[in-house]
Amino acid sequence: MLYFLGFPGASALLVPPDGECTVYVGGVNYEQAKAAGKGFNVALFRGGENLMTRIADQAKECQIGRLLVDALNVQNWQALTTDLQGGCKVEVNCSYVQKLRAVKDPAEVGLMRVAGELTSRGMEAAAEAVKAGAKEYEVAAEAEYAMRRRGAGPSAFETIVASGAGSAFPHGGCGDREIRDGDLVVVDIGATYNHYCSDMTRTFVAGKPTAKQQRIYDAVKTAHQSAFQKIRAGVCVADVDAAARNVLKDAGYGEFFVHRVGHNVGLEVHEPPSLNPDSPDLLAAGNVVTDEPGVYISGFGGVRIEDTVLVQKDGCEKLTVGAYSLVP
Ligand SMILES: [Mn+2]
Numbered sequence: 001m002l003y004f005l006g007f008p009g010a011s012a013l014l015v016p017p018d019g020e021c022t023v024y025v026g027g028v029n030y031e032q033a034k035a036a037g038k039g040f041n042v043a044l045f046r047g048g049e050n051l052m053t054r055i056a057d058q059a060k061e062c063q064i065g066r067l068l069v070d071a072l073n074v075q076n077w078q079a080l081t082t083d084l085q086g087g088c089k090v091e092v093n094c095s096y097v098q099k100l101r102a103v104k105d106p107a108e109v110g111l112m113r114v115a116g117e118l119t120s121r122g123m124e125a126a127a128e129a130v131k132a133g134a135k136e137y138e139v140a141a142e143a144e145y146a147m148r149r150r151g152a153g154p155s156a157f158e159t160i161v162a163s164g165a166g167s168a169f170p171h172g173g174c175g176d177r178e179i180r181d182g183d184l185v186v187v188d189i190g191a192t193y194n195h196y197c198s199d200m201t202r203t204f205v206a207g208k209p210t211a212k213q214q215r216i217y218d219a220v221k222t223a224h225q226s227a228f229q230k231i232r233a234g235v236c237v238a239d240v241d242a243a244a245r246n247v248l249k250d251a252g253y254g255e256f257f258v259h260r261v262g263h264n265v266g267l268e269v270h271e272p273p274s275l276n277p278d279s280p281d282l283l284a285a286g287n288v289v290t291d292e293p294g295v296y297i298s299g300f301g302g303v304r305i306e307d308t309v310l311v312q313k314d315g316c317e318k319l320t321v322g323a324y325s326l327v328p
Helices: 027-036 052-060 074-084 095-102 108-127 136-148 166-170 213-231 237-250
Strands: 013-014 024-027 041-044 066-069 087-093 158-164 184-189 200-205 263-264 271-275 288-293 296-297 301-304 307-312 314-319
Touching: 013 052, 024 027, 027 041, 041 074, 052 213, 066 074, 066 136, 066 314, 074 087, 074 296, 095 271, 108 184, 108 307, 136 158, 136 184, 136 263, 158 166, 166 184, 184 301, 200 213, 200 301, 213 237, 213 288, 213 296, 213 301, 213 307, 237 271, 237 288
Parallel strands: 024 041, 066 087
Antiparallel strands: 013 024, 158 184, 184 200, 263 271, 263 288, 288 307, 296 301, 307 314
16 A cells, blocks of 8 residues: 555555546545545545445446455455455455565665665664673664664664674564673664665674684675675576575585575565575566675574665665674
């Protein structure tokens, strides 16, 4: 709804082959939908009224023979197919809209560029806050404050500040643990701007890194850069993953890279297609993807480096920018 209409809160959108689109909204969002002035017909549905019945009636009126549905829960699917009484074939398939969303237009890229800049500022604040004696949540608060006071919306996902052994969990969360001297600290943050997301990770050591920490960090950084150099329109996502994975395998850390190299980003922080090792998908100009290899050693700690990257015809461009340094 947000993608097509530019505002949240619409309950359904019916797009007939010809003629006017109808957006269905409840009373609470009715005036906002009309004010959006997008040239569609705004239909109010009242509490107690069945939205699926309204859509079925409209579909019959427009003589729609085949209704393609992006997303519908089971209860609504049952109601809709019952109301249509077999007069119209219902197909649930989210991939059509996903394909549209995966390629960003220049206006979307503009918003994602701002989200990336805000996230980069947040990471600078996080780097300053990482020190022995600080709590994980204090680092998160500094990062989020730095983003929001510059105009960011709510975080794209729950901020991760995972320290010590907790940094070995890729989704290590953020708690009240006090960072200790010599701890690895994984900071994974994302600003939103006009609902568009960004995603960035840096890993720091509070204090002086050990030789082992530095070795792992250097391998992850090389893997990150190696994947970055692969990213361009027409390249298979599996080859981007392999570029990072091979570096970590050669360094002896292959078994500790426990996730895909990245994912698409947009109105949601994780959007398809995924940058999986076994995916046949090709990158296209206008995709915005993450490049985020990591090494996670249970009981020891983890290192991840991530940037959000815009795919272009002849290469790519980072939308999040920041130093690569283990020492904050
Ligand atoms: Mn990510």
